[in-house]
Amino acid sequence: MALEQKLSLRLSQKLVMTPSLQQAIKLLHMTRLELETALTEELVENPVLEEREDSSEETETETPESEESEPAQEATAESATAEASEAEAEADDRAALDEIDLDAFFRDSWESPSTPNVFEAHESVPLENRLAREPDLYDHLLFQLHMAENDPSTRELGELLIGNLDPDGFLVASTMDIVDMSRDNGSVTYDEAEVEAAIRYLQTFDPSGVACRDLRESLLRQLEAQAIDEDSLTYRVVRDHWNLFLKRRFPQLAKVLGVPLAELEPTVDQISALDTKPGRRFSTERTHYVEPDVLIVKVGDDYLIQLNDDGLPRLQISRKYRQLLAQWRADKSQTEAQAYVKDKMRSAIWLIKSLDQRQRTIYKVADSILRQQREFLDRGLDFLRPMVLRDVAEDIGMHESTVSRVVSNKYIHTPRGLFPMKFFFHSGIDREYGDDISSLTVKRKIQHLVADEDRKRPLSDSELMRVLNREGIHIARRTVAKYRDELGIPSSTDRKQIF
Secondary structure (H helix, E strand, O other): OOOOOOOOOOOOOOOOOOHHHHHHHHHHHOOHHHHHHHHHHHHHHOOOEEEOOOOOOOOOOOOOHHHOOHHHHHHHHHHHHHHHHHHHHHHHHHHHHHOOOHHHHHHHHHHOOOOOOOOOOOOOOOHHHOOOOOOOHHHHHHHHHHHOOOOHHHHHHHHHHHOOEOOOOEEOOOHHHHHHHHHHOOOOOOOHHHHHHHHHHHOOOOOOOOOEOOHHHHHHHHHHHOOOOOOOHHHHHHHHOHHHHHOOOHHHHHHHHOOOHHHHHHHHHHHHOOOOOHHHHHOOOOOOOOOOOEEEEEEOOEEEEEEOOOOOOOEEEOHHHHHHHHHHOOOOOOOHHHHHHHHHHHHHHHHHHHHHHHHHHHHHHHHHHHHHOHHHHHHOHHHOOOEOHHHHHHHHOOOHHHHHHHHOOOEEEEOOEEEEHHHHOEOEEOEOOOOOEEHHHHHHHHHHHHHOOEOOEOOOHHHHHHHHHHOOEOOOHHHHHHHHHHOOOOOHHHHOOOO
16 A cells, blocks of 8 residues: 655634733733732743833933033032032041040940940840741640640540641541541550540630530530539520420420420520630631722712722833844844743733733723613612623623633722622512612612511511512512522521510
C-alpha cells in the first residue's frame, strides 16, 4: 500500500481565546482584594511595569556655560553670598556650643534618680511569650487542663478529647472513637469507662456545658453548674421530657408533670436563658469589612457613579524600558535579553488594557442598574423592581456571562446602604394589577405580617398565602414557606406562645 501526501482544506468552528481575552476574563471575576494582590504580584514579577505616582515629575535642563545669561550670573553671585553668610552663622553656633560643659550636663542627666539610665539593661518579655492572637476555646480548655494536678494519662486523654470538640464546644467523636484513637496513636489504650470519666471531668471546666454530645446534655450540665436541684421542675423537664419541650407541647407537658400550665412559664424562661452554643464565646473570628467597588452618590436630583480605585496600584510602562526598546528597533538581531523585555512589555500592555476594560465594564453594569432601579434609590425597598442578568446584558450589549462575572463578589454603595451587586437581580412575582413585584418586596411583606401577628395565634403558611393573594400577589404556599425559611422565621408551631 503506497503512502502519499496531499493538502486538503477543512472548514470548522472553534472557540479560540487569546491570552489577552483570558486575562480580561480572569480580572473581571476577581474581587477587589484579589485584584489588589494580583497587581502587586505583577509589579514584582514584571520589571517593565511600575506604579505611577501622583506627583508630577520635574525635568532638569542643562545650560551650556557659553549661553549663560547675565541674570544667571547674578543668581550665582547671590547664592555664593548666601553660602558665605550661612558659613559665618554655623561658626557662631559652634563657638557657642563649645562654651557649654557637655560632660557635666549629661552626667547630671544620667545620674538623676528619676531618669532611667539609657545604658541600663532591661529584661524584656521573650518573643515566644507574646500572644499573636487571642486564645480560643481549645487554648482556654488546655490551660485549665494543664493547670490542674492530673496524672499524665488523664492529661493525655483530656488533650485528645479537647481536640475532638467543634467550635460550639460539643464533642463530635463517640466514646468508641476515642478508644480507637488512643489505640491507633500507639500510646496507652483507654477503655470506655476511662473515656467516660474523662468526658465527665472536662464537663466541669469553664464554660459550663462544654464537652457534651448533644444539646440536652449541655443544658443539664449548665443547670448543675448553677446548683439547680435534680428534683426541680426545670431539671426534670430537660432530663425526662425533652422531646415535649422541643415540640413546644406545653399543655401536654404540664399534664404529664401534674402542674398548672402557668407554673411552666418560669421554667421555660429559665431553660431558654441557657447557652445553646457554649463554645461560641471564645470564637476568634474577626469582622471582615467590605469595601465597595462602586459608589453611587446623589448630587441634587441626579446620581453619579464613582469607581473605587483607592488602594489599587496605578500601573504604567517604565520609560527606561520604552527607550531601550526604541534603541533596539534599529538592530535587526534579537538577543535573549531583547526577547525577554519584549515579552514582558507585551504582557504589561495586555494587563493595563484588561484592567481598563474591567473598570469600564463595571461602570456600564452599575450605570444600567442605576437606570433600571431608580425608583428603589428614590423611594426605598418597596419599589425595587424585578431584574435578571438578561435585562442588564441586553441594555449594555454584552453577554449574560460577562454580567455575571461583573456582579460576582462585588459590592455597591448607594444612598440606601451597602449592597452586593447581586442584590438587584431577582425574579418577580405576578400581580393582578400593575407590574410584577420583586421577591424581596414579598419577603418584606411576610416579615411585616409575622411581626404584627398575634403570638398566641400565629399565621401559618397557608394563611400568609391567602393574605398576600388578597393583596393581588399570586404566590403559592410552598413559595411562602421557602421565603420564610430564607428569612430565618420559625414555623407557626414554633412561634406560638402558650403563656
